[in-house]
Amino acid sequence: MDEKVWLTERFEEHRAHLQAVAYRMLGSVSEADDAVQEAWLRLDRADTSGVENLGAWLTTVVARVCLNVLRSREHRREESFEVRMPDPIISPESGIDPEHEALLADSVGLALLVVLETLSPAERLAFVLHDMFAVPFEEIASMTERSPAAARQLASRARRRVQGQAPAPDPDLARQRDVVNAFFAAARDGDFDALVAVLDPDVVLRSDGGVVRARQTVVLNGARTVAEQAVGFGRLSPFARPALVNGAAGVVVAADGRPLSVMAFTVAGGKVVAIDVLADPERLRELDLPVL
Structure with missing residues (x-):
């Protein structure tokens, strides 16, 4: 099999997961798509012969791209005082479109995304990656240029705010x-x-x-x-x-x-x-x- 075809197929296996990570990080469908596309471009240019876990590698790439977007967005918000509602995902009452199932797994309600908008970029990354996707704090630490203990504190602060302001909805x-x-x-x-x-x-x-x-x-x-x-x-x-x-x-x-x-x-x-x-x-x- 051609190496480019093989790499494309491996990437597509992880696309839904990467979009779910990016949507939770950014609260924007279009920006999430852009982050995933950027991950593909970096994969296409990189030498991944030594990568043992491609899914983890891609998750790290997407998370770093999203962190840069959040930092840029935070700077613009400080200048304009703009507060932006996250992008809602609309489905008919008959059920969620299969295309959106990964985006909305684990009850990612709009209220939760609104609260995530109030977190610092590093807090949001730590909470999303650890609490939603079980990424170890050692990996989060390297992305945020902090120690694992400091990364744990970031997630803890974010968790308290989420629990206080975004209660879990009734499952029925x-x-x-x-x-x-x-x-x-x-x-x-x-x-x-x-x-x-x-x-x-x-x-x-x-x-x-x-x-x-x-x-x-x-x-x-x-x-x-x-x-x-x-x-x-x-x-x-x-x-x-x-x-x-x-x-x-x-x-x-x-x-x-x-x-x-x-x-x-x-x-x-x-x-x-x-x-x-x-x-x-x-x-x-x-x-x-x-x-x-």
Whole structure:
């Protein structure tokens, strides 16, 4: 077999895993694809005759590429104060597209990705690689130019923040959908008390409107505050189409075939604990929206 063909086949065996790593690292589908493509270009140019574990080698390459992207992004954010909602993965309620199964394995909800956006690049790398993909701290240390003990501390700090701000959603999708339906029914009826009842006392609402809306991410906290905002969602109820957003119950709001927003709900303990809204018109046009 031709060596180039052999190398291509070996790379394709690892592509889904590499895309999953990059999506968790970057929260962007297009940037994840670019990172994986960069890994292929480096593999094509490298002498890998001494590489015993090609999968681990490729994971390290992708992680380093992603770390550089995160560091560059952090610098731009410091200059512009921009906060960006991660890319949601939309699927019909019938189930997740097989193409996206690897990206969404292990319940990578949008709320979790939002919290990962608040971590430093090194913290995010350590948490994603160790806690999600079981990469040893010795390998993470070399990527971050720290000791293994320091890499362990990075992951520990990240883990505490994730556990505190991104609770695991209820595993029962039907139960999630019931709660989301109750939310929209209360909003449609203008029933403030019913809205408060379906929201966790510490619920957080994050909404990214993009450049058209002053590139502003609005963050609201608390059941009553979020309920006051959610009453206005009642007018959207006729246009809300059920969907899976990163594998959890959510909706795509669209009128005349034009998407207005994507709403991701995190439901835990029978209550809505987080609502993440992407309403940036430019990014909505770029999304794959099978429910439309």
